[in-house]
Amino acid sequence: MNAVAAELREILKGPVLVGEPLRLHTTWRIGGPAGLFITPRNEEELFAALRLLTQVGMSWIALGTGSNLLIRDGGFSGAVIHTGALRDMEFHEDGSAKVGGGLPVMRLIRQCVQRGLAGLEELAGIPATVGGAAVMNAGAGKQNLAGVLEGVFLVGPEGPEYWSCERLDLRYRASAVPSDRIVTAAALRFGRASSELLAKTVKQRLLARRQAQGVGKPNAGSVFKNPPGFQAWRLIDDCGLRGRTVGGAQISEKHANFIINRGGARASDVLTLIDEIKKKVQKQTGIELEPEIRVIGEA
Ligand SMILES: Cc1cc2nc3c(=O)[nH]c(=O)nc-3n(C[C@H](O)[C@H](O)[C@H](O)COP(=O)(O)OP(=O)(O)OC[C@H]3O[C@@H](n4cnc5c(N)ncnc54)[C@H](O)[C@@H]3O)c2cc1C
CATH class of the missing domain: 3.90.78.10 (UDP-N-acetylenolpyruvoylglucosamine reductase, C-terminal domain)
Incomplete structure (x- = not known):
């Protein structure tokens, strides 16, 4: 484990943690330690890390906010790849956008409200990353990721790929993304609405969520x-x-x-x-x- 960690430290600029308690990274505050815990900063670092993990035969999983994960008490002996550093946002005039897989959905929604972009506002309050939300096809009210997603940029053992919605096969809280692929970014297309209307919906959804789910x-x-x-x-x-x-x-x-x-x-x-x-x-x-x-x- 330590030899792999040392090699990963050569590849990644960020820390490589051995035995990181995963309860610190799930909303349930439950979960044993990770064999290795890394936070790649871009697609290149991620691919280099996955190549090494493949060579040494170590499995991996992606971790967003950990808001849909129960990690067993023995932890995960492979590498946990935290997507928290993949947060770029790029908005285009035509209502399309490319946003990082580790971007919090709530931060994306705030941007959409400012820019008058409609399609995700009903998801306000879901504590997800964009990658986790795409893989789970997260949704609330009448909206879900499938409604705005055009495709995702992923990195897997063979390198970067783009999967269109057709291949993603988004269903109720499910998609075809296998556990060895990491969503680094999502291509989205929004509708238009006034910022005032969007802000009102966000406020209503947050309030309703607090009332129904404030456990x-x-x-x-x-x-x-x-x-x-x-x-x-x-x-x-x-x-x-x-x-x-x-x-x-x-x-x-x-x-x-x-x-x-x-x-x-x-x-x-x-x-x-x-x-x-x-x-x-x-x-x-x-x-x-x-x-x-x-x-x-x-x-
Ligand atoms: C209070 C609360 C309210 C919630 N309300 C809703 C709701 O209204 N609607 C709803 O749909 N869900 C809801 N959820 C569940 C959860 O937020 C969603 O399932 C969300 O999409 C998970 O995103 P995440 O980033 O936390 O993913 P994680 O929990 O970190 O991961 C979930 C799965 O996705 C994989 N994954 C995560 N990121 C990536 C990535 N970048 N690439 C590839 N795979 C990845 C993980 O390996 C794992 O298998 C709620 C959760 C909480 C705690």
């Missing part, structure tokens, strides 16, 4: 996808699971599709709750809930 403790948003025709929170609630606690993890009293970290929760506590929810909802309703969150790492 007051670390969480990862909705744990399960809504099955067609149903709301996951209602199915969980109808099974009497609201407030159920395992270790430091609890099904939120306020929003039954959120699991909160009341302090010191382990990934295993969350996984036990997820398992209980799935089994009880299946038994009582016959509906199989599918997790929206992604589970990564070793027990």
Whole structure:
């Protein structure tokens, strides 16, 4: 591990961390250590790092804000590639833009409001990066990434690539991007609206989100996808699971599709709750809930 870290230090200008606690990088504040933790500053650095990792046979994952990730208590023994430094923004007269994969979606939305660019304002308050939002096809209200995305610039083991929307196959909280590709930037095309109207929508969405989802403790948003025709929170609630606690993890009293970290929760506590929810909802309703969150790492 140390030899790979030393070689990565030659490639990257930023720090190469060994054993970085991943709970510091997830909104759940849960997760064991990373074998290696790096933050490449551009596509070239990223590709050079991936080439080395491929040579030495070390796996990797991308990490944005960690707002949809449950990292197991044993951590992830490969390399965690944090996209936080990929934040460039380029806006064009015709309403198109190219923005970095590590850019916070909220920062992008603020720019869109100023520039009168419509299409993402209903996503205000989602604590995502652009890359994470593209891969998950994040959405809220009537909008999602698919509505504005033209394609993404990725880097994989073979180098930089561009995937159009067709290849991305964006679906409800899912896409075809495999785990060895890192989205470095997104090509977007917006509609037009007045800055006043956009600002009003953003304000409303932030307020509504605080009212419905202000659970007051670390969480990862909705744990399960809504099955067609149903709301996951209602199915969980109808099974009497609201407030159920395992270790430091609890099904939120306020929003039954959120699991909160009341302090010191382990990934295993969350996984036990997820398992209980799935089994009880299946038994009582016959509906199989599918997790929206992604589970990564070793027990
Ligand atoms: C309070 C709260 C509210 C939320 N509300 C919503 C909501 O309304 N709608 C919604 O859709 N989601 C919501 N989420 C979930 C979450 O914010 C989204 O899924 C978001 O898209 C995840 O982005 P991220 O940058 O945090 O990705 P991460 O959680 O860091 O990663 C998620 C997955 O994407 C991969 N990934 C991340 N970045 C890249 C990249 N650059 N290239 C390739 N792969 C990458 C990771 O490897 C991982 O598999 C909410 C979460 C929280 C905590």
